[in-house]
Amino acid sequence: RGARAGYSRSAPARSCGGGRYPQLSALGDDAQHRRVDREGRGKARLPFPRQSQRPAIPRRAQPVALAAARKHGRPQPAADMMAASYFKSFELPVVILRPFNTYGPRQSERAVISTIIRQALDPNLDAFHLGSLDPKRDFCFVKDTAEAFILCAELEDAHLGEIFNAGTGHMFSIGDLVETVCAVAKCNKPVIEEDQRKRPTASEVLALQADFSKFQSASGWQPATKLDEGITQTITWWQNHISKVRPGSGYIT
Secondary structure: OOOOOOOOOOOHHHHHHHHHHHHHHHHHOOHHHOOEEEOOOOOOOOOOOOHHHOOOOOOOOOOOOOOOOOHHHOHHHHHHHHHHHHHHHHOOOEEEEEEOEEEOOOOOOOOHHHHHHHHHHOOOOOOEEEOOOOOEEOEEEHHHHHHHHHHHHOOOHHHOOOEEEEOOOOOEEHHHHHHHHHHHHOOOOOEEEOHHHOOOOOOOOOEOOOOOHHHHHHHOOOOOOOHHHHHHHHHHHHHOOHHHOOOOOOOOO
16 A cells, blocks of 8 residues: 555554554654654654744544555554544644555555566566456555655645545556556566455455545645556666566565
């Protein structure tokens, strides 16, 4: 997921509660100096005027449905609620940005686009070994996601405490990704759908699409990279690093 709320397979409790809590607590002690964008792998911070130098932050409730169908998604709404709690209780200047599936160069093979590209380029693999090809996701190139974080950190104070989505507004299935990668990499390998790579039916989310209109209205942000352009840039990076992967179809990291 592209970007996750600090989830760790080895220590999910620490990465969710223990990971966010100390950060927010430390900033809460000096809330007038910092602004926080809540996202597990990147925090943008800007100077913030002291309490005596700024007007009171308007407190407003924003109804947001927080639900996680998969265990890997549960730290995300938990981190959102924790960050929002510090804003409401201690006036910690917080803006929450929810980036959808981020991809691009240097990304681990735990992400689907990276593992598809690696398997396409790896001469030791004669087929793609994947899970279900049906789920659809909204994939956002890393440069666009990074720009979203910068603009989020620069938002006016009127947006403190709000939640924004960052995505392209377009969905592509895993099967679509395979076709796009094969077209760019000039690869013609068959696809083997392995049951052990599939998520349980009850926990799989078949379609995720971002509505980023609120964030666009607030910041002017607009994703600029089309899927085939982003995949082309990512393939170029992988072509220079394919020799460093481990043998077989396992993860590089």
